[in-house]
Amino acid sequence: MSTVLHINNLSKNYGKVKALQNLDLHVEKGNIYGLLGPNGSGKTTTLGIILGVTNASSGEYSWFGEAPTAQVRRKIGAILESPTFYPYLSGEQNLKVICAIKQVPLTAIEPVLKMVNLFERKDDPFKGYSLGMKQRLAIASAMLADPSVLILDEPTNGLDPQGIAEIRELIVSIAQSGKTIILASHLLDEVQKVCTHFAVLKRGKKIYAGSVNEALAESETVEMSAPDMEALLHRAQSFTHLKSFQHENDKLVVKLEDGANVSDLHKHLIEGNIVLNHLTVKRKSLEKQFLELLAQAND
Amino acid sequence: MINLLTIEWLKLKNYKGFWILTGLYYVSLLFVCTGVMGFLYWLETKGANFQGITPTIIPFYEFPDIWHNLTYLASFIKIFLAFLVIISITNEYSYRTIRQNIIDGMDKKGFLFSKISLIATFSVVNTLFIAVVGLIMGLIFSTVHDLGSILYYAEFLLAHALELFTFLMFAFLIGLLVKKAGFAIVLIGLYSLIIEPIISVAWTDAIGTAVVPFLPITAMNHLIRVPFQRYIFMEIQDYIAWKDLLIVIGWAITFTYLSYLTLKKRDL
Numbered sequence: 001m002s003t004v005l006h007i008n009n010l011s012k013n014y015g016k017v018k019a020l021q022n023l024d025l026h027v028e029k030g031n032i033y034g035l036l037g038p039n040g041s042g043k044t045t046t047l048g049i050i051l052g053v054t055n056a057s058s059g060e061y062s063w064f065g066e067a068p069t070a071q072v073r074r075k076i077g078a079i080l081e082s083p084t085f086y087p088y089l090s091g092e093q094n095l096k097v098i099c100a101i102k103q104v105p106l107t108a109i110e111p112v113l114k115m116v117n118l119f120e121r122k123d124d125p126f127k128g129y130s131l132g133m134k135q136r137l138a139i140a141s142a143m144l145a146d147p148s149v150l151i152l153d154e155p156t157n158g159l160d161p162q163g164i165a166e167i168r169e170l171i172v173s174i175a176q177s178g179k180t181i182i183l184a185s186h187l188l189d190e191v192q193k194v195c196t197h198f199a200v201l202k203r204g205k206k207i208y209a210g211s212v213n214e215a216l217a218e219s220e221t222v223e224m225s226a227p228d229m230e231a232l233l234h235r236a237q238s239f240t241h242l243k244s245f246q247h248e249n250d251k252l253v254v255k256l257e258d259g260a261n262v263s264d265l266h267k268h269l270i271e272g273n274i275v276l277n278h279l280t281v282k283r284k285s286l287e288k289q290f291l292e293l294l295a296q297a298n299d
Numbered sequence: 300m301i302n303l304l305t306i307e308w309l310k311l312k313n314y315k316g317f318w319i320l321t322g323l324y325y326v327s328l329l330f331v332c333t334g335v336m337g338f339l340y341w342l343e344t345k346g347a348n349f350q351g352i353t354p355t356i357i358p359f360y361e362f363p364d365i366w367h368n369l370t371y372l373a374s375f376i377k378i379f380l381a382f383l384v385i386i387s388i389t390n391e392y393s394y395r396t397i398r399q400n401i402i403d404g405m406d407k408k409g410f411l412f413s414k415i416s417l418i419a420t421f422s423v424v425n426t427l428f429i430a431v432v433g434l435i436m437g438l439i440f441s442t443v444h445d446l447g448s449i450l451y452y453a454e455f456l457l458a459h460a461l462e463l464f465t466f467l468m469f470a471f472l473i474g475l476l477v478k479k480a481g482f483a484i485v486l487i488g489l490y491s492l493i494i495e496p497i498i499s500v501a502w503t504d505a506i507g508t509a510v511v512p513f514l515p516i517t518a519m520n521h522l523i524r525v526p527f528q529r530y531i532f533m534e535i536q537d538y539i540a541w542k543d544l545l546i547v548i549g550w551a552i553t554f555t556y557l558s559y560l561t562l563k564k565r566d567l
Contacts (some may be wrong), residue, residue, distance in 0.1 A: 051402045053567040074404030084395040088314050100306045101403045141403075 002029045003065060004149055004180045005050065010059035012045050012204075019045045020204045023059070027182060027197075029148075032175050034191035034212070035184040036290060037201035043184040044080065046201070047153055051078055063149075074102045077142030078151035082158075083134040087127035091118055091137050094126055095144060102145040112140040116170065132163035139170060150174060153184045168193070192286035200293050207297040215289055222262055224252045224269075225278040235272035239265055251278070303413035304420070306405075310387075311417075317383065324379045325428065331372050332432040335359045336440065357530045360433075360440035363451035367526040367537060369433050370459035373425070374523060377463055378491065380421055381470035382484055388414060388471055389480040398567040407562045414471060415555065422464040426456050455523060458539045462519045465547050466491075468554035469515060475561050491516045518546040 007025040011018070020042040027033045035043050048054030050061050052073055063072045085094040095109045113119040116136035121129070129137065135155065142150055155171065156164040171194055175181055185191055191198055192212065199209040208215075226232040232252060237245065241260035246253045256265065262281050269276065311317050339354040347354055359368055391397035400410055438444060469491075474483045495516040502511055511517055521543040524536040 048566070052406075053398050053401050055564070055566055070401075070404050070406035070409065073402065076404075078402050080398070080402060084399040086310060086314075086390075086394060086396060088316075089310075090313075093309070093313055097306060097309045098403050100302060100309055101400060101405050103302070 003027070004029050004031070005061065005063060005182070006065070007046075007050065007061045008059055010046070010049060010061060011057050012042075012049060012054065013057045018204050020049075023201075023204075023206055025199060025206070025209065027180060029180055030178060031197050032181045032183065032195045034195035034198035035182060035201065036186065036188065036191060036198055038186065038294070040203075041201040042204040043201055044153055045204075047078070047080055047151060047182075047184060051076070051080065051151065053080075074145055075147055076149045076151060077145065077147035078153075079138040079142050079155070080151075080153045083138035085126045085134070085137065085141075088125060090123050090125050091129070091140075092122040094137070095141055098141050098144055104145045108144050108146070112143045115143065116140045132159055132166065135159060135163065135167060136170075139167070143174070147179070149180045149182070151182045151184075154186070155183070156185070156187060156190065188285070188287040188290050198286075200290060202294060202297050205297075208293050212286065216286065221282040222254050222256065222265065223278070223280045223282060224254075224276055225250060226274055226276050228274070231272075232269070232274050232276070235269055235274050236265075238272075239268045241265075300412065300416060303409060304416040307387075307413045307417045317386070320379075320383055320386075324376070324383070327376055327379065328373060328425070328428060329432065331376060332369055332429060333436060335368075335372070352530070358440075358442070360436045362437045362441045362443050362448040363453075364526065364529070364537075365433050365437050365441065366452040366455040367523065369429050370455045371523050371526050373429055373459065374462060374520075377466050378488065380425065380463070381467055381487055384414075384418060384421070384467045384470045385474040385483045385487070386480050387417060388474040389478055389483060392478040393480075401567060408559070411555075411559055411562055415468075418464060418467040418471060421467060422460045425463055426460040429459065430456055452537070454539055458522050458544070461544075461547060461551070462522050465515075465551040465554065466519055468551055468558070472554045472558045472561070475558055512542075513546055515550045518543060518550060522547055 003026060005025065005027040007023055010020060010023040012020040023042070023046060025046075035046065037043050045054060049056045050063075050068070052068060052070070061068060063076070066072055085091075086097070089097070091113065092109060095113070096106060099106055099108060109122075110119065113122050116139055118133060118136055118140060121133065126134070126137065139152075139155070142152070152171070156167050159167065168190060171181065171183070175194055181194075183191065183195065195212050197209075197211050198215070200207050224232065224236070229247075229250065229252070233247060236242075236252060236254065241257040241264070243255040243257050254265075256262070262279075266276075266279070336355075336359070339357060339359070342354040358364070391400070397410065401407065405413075434449070437449065441448075470483075470487055473487050474480070477483045477486060495514055499511045499514060499517045502508075512521060522539060526535055526537065529535045529537070
């Protein structure tokens with residue numbers, strides 16, 4: 001795998017406010033990388049720096065192993081916060097400006113407008129677009145140069161449920177085409193559905209980074225019950241890969257150590273002649289995991 | 300550079316407000332350049348005369364004096380062109396498109412050069428406009444039509460281009476610094492029409508006399524001096540002085556460099 005983005009010890013101060021502190025981050029090719037954190041945690045600051053609009057106070061970053069330049073940014077499709085276009089220009093005219101900046105042929109415009117379903121409205125001025133259409137035009141503009149990396153900052157902000165669904169579908173289909181995506185969001189459901197990796201920021205500090213599957217597998221919980229609960233409790237305790245063990249409401253709830261899996265536990269129980277009448281494996285949602293991480297960081 | 304000008308052109312091509320203001324400006328410039336004869340006739344009907352000379356015999360459109368006369372007059376309305384430059388930069392801030400331009404892959408130098416190319420285009424177009432209008436008016440009203448006389452004072456056209464470029468870079472810098480169109484327009488109006496002219500008139504001690512010629516607006520005004528006293532047989536400066544030229548070039552470089560620093564240092 002090749003590194004797409006490498007962030008090394010990046011900090012940003014606004015006067016006394018430390019918006020970002022010693023951030024390290026790696027994004028590999030093909031990752032769908034979620035950047036999570038409450039408002040004001042430094043997500044947009046980070047994206048602003050790696051996109052060349054915010055000056056870092058210290059630290060460095062590289063794109064595709066190269067020093068960041070305007071040329072490199074042309075290979076990145078990015079929208080930060082709300083869609084920004086010239087309001088008096090039509091959708092198509094706005095994209096023409098971006099074609100000239102990114103130095104891609106004007107023929108790139110039609111396919112991206114069709115992709116986001118705006119081709120019929122291409123001649124209308126941007127200021128007349130609905131919020132959903134504006135956001136779709138922003139995605140079209142980000143896709144204009146067929147970038148290998150896409151950066152989206154709160155892409156569903158302020159949209160109605162239908163708009164959110166549309167944008168999410170778009171992101172999923174773009175992700176399936178093998179592009180690297182960096183997605184800043186506070187909608188965890190969104191991140192859980194599309195992301196492969198995520199990092200959590202809090203008050204400018206990274207408090208977690210890892211793959212979504214690992215984060216969720218780590219917290220795999222198994223819930224069991226048996227006609228003979230005493231025997232089950234006794235047998236289960238002898239399984240060596242348990243992280244926690246709790247008896248609650250006539251059910252046994254255990255957490256497994258990393259690397260152990262449910263079938264090993266089940267096999268162990270069968271060998272002890274335990275018959276279960278209930279077995280569920282619960283994966284914690286990213287939301288719970290996220291809140292736990294934030295709570296831990298408070299301590 | 301061509302690509303940067305193309306980008307600027309695409310931004311403005313379909314911007315109605317911009318073209319209406321540009322159109323009004325050039326109509327005004329046309330009036331200023333062609334209306335002098337009419338103005339002199341009007342003065343005459345009011346019974347005005349300058350030390351015994353009736354206004355209409357003043358050879359305003361005579362080659363080669365015409366270039367000095369026209370470029371001097373034209374510089375009075377350059378402030379309206381400055382408004383257009385201010386709008387073009389402050390819009391980028393209020394729409395936040397400057398930020399998106401950089402994200403999309405322009406570098407800050409490129410952005411600055413795209414605006415400089417707009418300013419340079421304005422300066423060149425303005426100069427060509429005066430050249431063409433002057434040529435036509437001269438061919439109609441001048442008593443001499445030989446090429447030597449026509450081209451004799453053509454340096455005033457170049458000086459006009461430089462004056463305009465410098466003033467528009469000044470406007471650009473102010474627009475860049477304050478980011479708000481209305482505020483920038485008031486600021487440049489106050490400074491260039493009131494504050495600096497008052498300073499340059501009122502500051503008459505030894506230090507003032509030494510410093511005032513170096514102030515930006517004064518330096519630009521000194522580049523092309525008032526030509527009209529020649530019609531009442533007074534001495535005028537009918538050439539571009541090297542000292543004034545160097546000061547104005549110095550300001551042009553300073554405004555450009557300060558704009559670059561501002562863009563580079565500032566978070567967008």
